[in-house]
Amino acid sequence: xSSTVGTARPADGAPAAATPAAQVAAxxxxxxxxxxxxxxxxxxxxxxxxxxxxxEHLGEYVPPSAERLAWLTGFTGSAGLAAVxxxxxxxxxxxxxxxxxxxxxxxxxxxxxxxxxxxxPTWLARHAAPGARIGYDPLLLSEEALGRYIEAGLEMVPTExxxxxxxxxxxxxxxxxxxxxxxxxxxxxxxxxxxAEIAALLREAKQDAAVLSDPASxxxxxxxxxADVPFTPFAxxxxxxxxxxxxxxxxxxxxxxxxxRAWIGNGVGIEPRAALAPALAKLGGQRVRVDPAGSPVWFxxxxxxxxxxxxxxxxxxxxxxxxxxxxxxxxARAAHARDATALCRFLRWLxxxxxxxxxxxLSAADKLLTLRAALPLFRGESFPAISGAGEHGAIIHxxxxxxxxxxxxxxxxxxxxxxxxxxxxxxxxxxxVWTGPGxxxxxxxxxxxxxxxxxxxxxxxxxxxxxxGAHLDAFARRALWQIGLDYDHGTGHGVGSYLSVHxxxxxxxxxxxxxxxxxxxxxxxxxxxxxxxxxGIRLENLLLVQPATLPDAxxxxxxxxxxxxxxxxxxxxxxxxxxxxxxxWLDAYHARVLAEVGPNLDGATAAWLRSACxxxx
Numbered sequence: 001x002s003s004t005v006g007t008a009r010p011a012d013g014a015p016a017a018a019t020p021a022a023q024v025a026a027x028x029x030x031x032x033x034x035x036x037x038x039x040x041x042x043x044x045x046x047x048x049x050x051x052x053x054x055x056e057h058l059g060e061y062v063p064p065s066a067e068r069l070a071w072l073t074g075f076t077g078s079a080g081l082a083a084v085x086x087x088x089x090x091x092x093x094x095x096x097x098x099x100x101x102x103x104x105x106x107x108x109x110x111x112x113x114x115x116x117x118x119x120x121p122t123w124l125a126r127h128a129a130p131g132a133r134i135g136y137d138p139l140l141l142s143e144e145a146l147g148r149y150i151e152a153g154l155e156m157v158p159t160e161x162x163x164x165x166x167x168x169x170x171x172x173x174x175x176x177x178x179x180x181x182x183x184x185x186x187x188x189x190x191x192x193x194x195x196a197e198i199a200a201l202l203r204e205a206k207q208d209a210a211v212l213s214d215p216a217s218x219x220x221x222x223x224x225x226x227a228d229v230p231f232t233p234f235a236x237x238x239x240x241x242x243x244x245x246x247x248x249x250x251x252x253x254x255x256x257x258x259x260x261r262a263w264i265g266n267g268v269g270i271e272p273r274a275a276l277a278p279a280l281a282k283l284g285g286q287r288v289r290v291d292p293a294g295s296p297v298w299f300x301x302x303x304x305x306x307x308x309x310x311x312x313x314x315x316x317x318x319x320x321x322x323x324x325x326x327x328x329x330x331x332a333r334a335a336h337a338r339d340a341t342a343l344c345r346f347l348r349w350l351x352x353x354x355x356x357x358x359x360x361x362l363s364a365a366d367k368l369l370t371l372r373a374a375l376p377l378f379r380g381e382s383f384p385a386i387s388g389a390g391e392h393g394a395i396i397h398x399x400x401x402x403x404x405x406x407x408x409x410x411x412x413x414x415x416x417x418x419x420x421x422x423x424x425x426x427x428x429x430x431x432x433v434w435t436g437p438g439x440x441x442x443x444x445x446x447x448x449x450x451x452x453x454x455x456x457x458x459x460x461x462x463x464x465x466x467x468x469g470a471h472l473d474a475f476a477r478r479a480l481w482q483i484g485l486d487y488d489h490g491t492g493h494g495v496g497s498y499l500s501v502h503x504x505x506x507x508x509x510x511x512x513x514x515x516x517x518x519x520x521x522x523x524x525x526x527x528x529x530x531x532x533x534x535x536g537i538r539l540e541n542l543l544l545v546q547p548a549t550l551p552d553a554x555x556x557x558x559x560x561x562x563x564x565x566x567x568x569x570x571x572x573x574x575x576x577x578x579x580x581x582x583x584x585w586l587d588a589y590h591a592r593v594l595a596e597v598g599p600n601l602d603g604a605t606a607a608w609l610r611s612a613c614x615x616x617x
Contacts, residue, residue, distance in 0.1 A: 049136070056213070058140070059234070068162070075093070091113070092119075100398070198316050199242070199244060212240070214315055237273070238276055248269045291313065328425075333425075335424050342371035344593075344608075344609055346371055354414065365418070383428070389406060390535060396528070411440075412435050413435075415536045428495055429564045433572070436571070452578075460560075462557055465555065465556040468514045487529055525541050562589065567613050570612065587616060590612075590615070
């Protein structure tokens with residue numbers, strides 16, 4: 001396989017120089033864009049190309065300059081990939097986005113596929129000509145992902161310049177937002193202490209250095225934040241951490257004002273992005289850790305060419321970052337308590353306006369954002385609010401816009417999944433409500449209640465240390481499975497501390513990596529059920545993993561502390577289906593919501609909350 005080792009790449013997603021074929025007016029249609037990319041492939045002697053929904057950091061949220069998949073296909077979901085051949089093309093996504101994929105892509109141009117049912121390597125192996133040269137951008141694909149294409153028998157060719165960048169003539173400039181400081185009152189530990197911890201991990205593993213390509217790891221390690229991507233406070237860059245604690249940060253200098261440089265302090269060298277390849281070339285003879293799943297394969301290719309030994313291993317910051325320290329844990333509690341006041345005000349407002357039919361998905365999302373924006377330490381949404389009425393709630397990651405927006409009608413299901421970024425924590429909460437004024441149908445109440453039973457099953461679990469997320473996922477599905485129902489997404493994901501709302505390395509999913517759950521992690525608990533063209537149900541709280549005190553335990557056990565504080569819609573609960581222990585949990589949870597949130601509300605909202613949190617009859 002040919003390599004691009006030694007070649008320089010543009011800084012932080014900057015557009016590559018266009019080839020002569022691209023010196024024309026920017027494509028204006030989906031068909032012309034696809035044709036322009038195919039012309040670029042022919043110019044580079046490639047028979048195909050894969051287009052991940054990723055930037056150089058392989059993250060969920062990417063800057064506009066890296067939205068290649070959306071530019072090419074029209075699909076704007078946060079997970080997906082396109083494969084382009086000379087005579088056919090396909091776009092893939094997971095169960096959260098299959099309906100959105102169908103709505104946003106042209107079937108005359110794109111075959112649409114479920115990414116696990118029809119993996120892209122399988123599709124390419126089936127449809128590419130024998131001996132086809134399939135191109136890939138080595139900065140947009142991990143080594144682990146690349147391996148799946150090679151195992152499928154495909155000849156994979158790394159490109160020096162991404163063909164899409166040459167065809168994308170009106171590509172936005174890369175972001176240059178300034179990096180800011182995350183003070184110790186929120187971070188809890190100094191950057192020097194964290195660097196020493198990571199250095200000790202490297203020495204213990206007999207490794208000389210580690211590549212950090214995840215901006216969340218850099219943010220955590222150096223106690224900095226940024227605004228380079230939507231909804232997540234990242235300052236995009238790369239870093240090398242060495243076994244002596246020294247760290248090299250590669251970031252556009254314009255993003256590092258004097259205050260931030262001073263905060264980063266001694267022991268951290270700051271270089272422009274262009275210095276990254278030469279720095280890797282100097283690591284010949286050293287053992288360097290690269291995350292095979294989380295880092296672009298470009299790093300391993302560069303290091304091997306320099307004579308370094310690439311050691312496959314997870315990003316060394318992943319686990320320490322996920323296990324929140326006591327200051328971060330208290331910040332999460334404070335952020336959720338603050339967020340709860342906005343949630344309760346919103347739910348009261350929604351109960352009043354729902355039966356009128358005068359509000360819409362957009363106006364409801366705007367109302368909640370306005371309430372949150374008035375809260376202390378608010379920094380923005382943690383993701384675009386999923387505000388789905390009726391059939392739109394069945395689109396798991398539905399994003400309302402002016403074209404899709406519709407009224408919230410009387411007597412239907414409304415799903416609102418939203419979150420906030422606060423300086424001391426990140427929130428994510430989903431509630432499913434009945435708009436009224438009539439009573440919800442019994443079949444709907446049964447399904448909501450079974451989703452609630454799954455939620456309670458996770459919230460009340462006590463489990464031995466060493467258990468992974470995949471072991472817990474089935475508990476949330478049991479009540480649905482009993483009547484032949486299920487949902488096509490994981491039950492929970494990790495959440496950062498004023499960082500990403502989706503944080504590894506642990507998730508509650510059948511597909512999760514076998515990473516043990518550990519004390520200090522924050523995970524979501526969000527079982528659901530979706531009836532296409534009718535409604536969606538999801539009930540989500542965030543949970544903090546805590547040690548469990550069990551007098552007879554022969555080994556350490558863990559439990560969950562619920563952080564989110566907002567009532568569930570009692571109109572949608574079939575009390576007769578709940579076991580006594582489930583009723584007791586729900587009553588206790590509502591009593592806690594009332595006690596902790598009620599005193600912070602105005603009189604009318606507090607009165608509404610007392611009714612919403614009344615014990616089950």
